[in-house]
Amino acid sequence: MTLFDSPASPSARRLRAGVFLCVGALSLIGLSGCTADAAPGASGSASAAATGGSSSSATASATATSTPTPTPTPAGTAVAMSCTDLLTLDDVYAFNPNFGSDPSYKPTSASAKTAASFQGLTCGLLNQSSDGTIEISLTQPNAVLMTQQQDKAVASSKIVPTYGTPPTAQGFFTVSNGIGEAQVFTDTYWLTISSSNFLEPGDAESLVSAALGHLK
Template sequence: MTDTRVYPLFTRTAARAARLSARRQAGLVLAGGALFSLVLSGCATDDTPIPTNSAAATSGASADPTTSAVPSSSPTPTPEATGSPIAQTCGDLLTLQDVYEFNPNYGTAPDYSPTADGLATIAQTYNGLSCGWSNQTSGELVEVSVVAPNDVLMTTLKQQADADSQPVPTYGTPPTVDGFFTDAGGNGQAQVFTETYWVTLSTPAFGEPGDAEGLMSSVLGHLG
């Protein structure tokens, strides 16, 4: 006859063993899942590219630009007012016949020197030619001067003549010839500007612009 009390004990033992086995399997599954997640996480960390801050890189590259050399500029010097030497002589400007036609009493003045405050003195400052003819009776002088000014001097002289003198159209046709006349303390002064020359005539014998027309025409004719 079989002992039936063994079965309940066996049954309980088998059930306990089954529960322990199930727990072990569950633990292994959880541990395996955690390990797998860790592996995946490590792979993602190693393989994911780290973005580059391109704006910062660009800013850093341009923060130290190459300094280009700034060319030094020297101020342009102002041209000096001057005149070219005159090739003509006093005899070329006015011949003895020219002077005689103006007044037969005038002749050469061997000891001539320009009047201290006259236009002839200014002419000599700028490489000009100054000449004088003397009244053989009174000693009055007719002073003639010619300058070949550069643009700077020509502009300055014209502005001065325009400010101090009256225009005279009968000395030539403007703008080829610009004429001026003034009375400076009893001394008549006639001025003419051509494209090349500044011509002046000064004498107490010039009481008005027309008195200088004959001599001025002769000088301009000889200059060409």
């Protein structure tokens, strides 16, 4: 009787120890499971945040660098002068009394056509006795157009110091296909005067000087 009911028997002690070990093991497994479940969530959030931030930065950078820079283009401002402002009747008479305004004038020279296409002033004078003509143009170009025309003048014409003193005015003269053309560049304007009557720079000098005197 005493052998089976004793609480301190070896069999009872082994049974209690086994129960405690089992409960402890289950507790550890439960705790480990909780920790493992939390880690993937935190890692996923960090990864998503990092990926999202990188994508936004790349998009912003692409947008900032994709805007093209406008290319400067040749242009002109309308000239606020008339033909008689540029060369008065007295100026023309002093040059040659036979010349007067050409009522049927249309731009024919390359310079006059360029001036007309950039809001420039174009004028024509007609010799009443010989039908000879003089063509005048005045353009107020932007920096791009001014540089283009100056480069052409330097390449195809000779510098004429008597048309003006650089940098205030820079003069050129050339004869092409029997037409002599004087050109003058100021800080603001591009002036051209051409005629078959101009064979050398001095032939146009009085008209060039008169026109430059009226420029503001």
